[in-house]
Amino acid sequence: DVKVTQSSRYLVKRTGEKVFLECVQDMDHENMFWYRQDPGLGLRLIYFSYDVKMKEKGDIPEGYSVSREKKERFSLILESASTNQTSMYLCASSLIRGIPTYGYTFGSGTRLTVV
């Protein structure tokens, strides 16, 4: 089974801190994604990557950056954490580029609280 592993399940950070959320997948998937989930809003795409060192902005990239130095690892960076970034963050991967006729594989999520 493909696994997507997120480094932390729960995280509490202070306003202004730089925060790194790590995601690793073990099945050579090309695409990796970062979403955040907030009540009533569903999953919203922050950034995604379709190849090593490649990144594309999603729908809500402001305040975030990403890094993909190796195919299996996709990091989300909060440059200066703010309270409105308190959320559940989900990493996902998918097999190939193009029309997604395969389902995503998700990590178990990181619940980040910024105080």
Place this chain on the structure above:
Amino acid sequence: ILNVEQSPQSLHVQEGDSTNFTCSFPSSNFYALHWYRWETAKSPEALFVMTLNGDEKKKGRISATLNTKEGYSYLYIKGSQPEDSATYLCAFPTNAGGTSYGKLTFGQGTILTVHP
């Protein structure tokens, strides 16, 4: 941003009831429609990926139908059990047909609670 709408937002049913909910999506340029189940404290899990108009897929007591011409999909659960309690998400490819990189736009989800 695509509009992918799910209804209802939440649903409470008794054990043994059958239930269904809806996902609406743009009917033009259809390529695929995904359904996921997200149980508390677990990862979202892919249930179905549907690609053809009239498609019906089944997994145990859960089934889904697809109407691409009118832009909706139904998810049915027969004889609901407490372990079916979860958030059910549908998703639709974003910018499909152009330079698509497999991005999905998700609906806001339907939260199902099955009471024993």
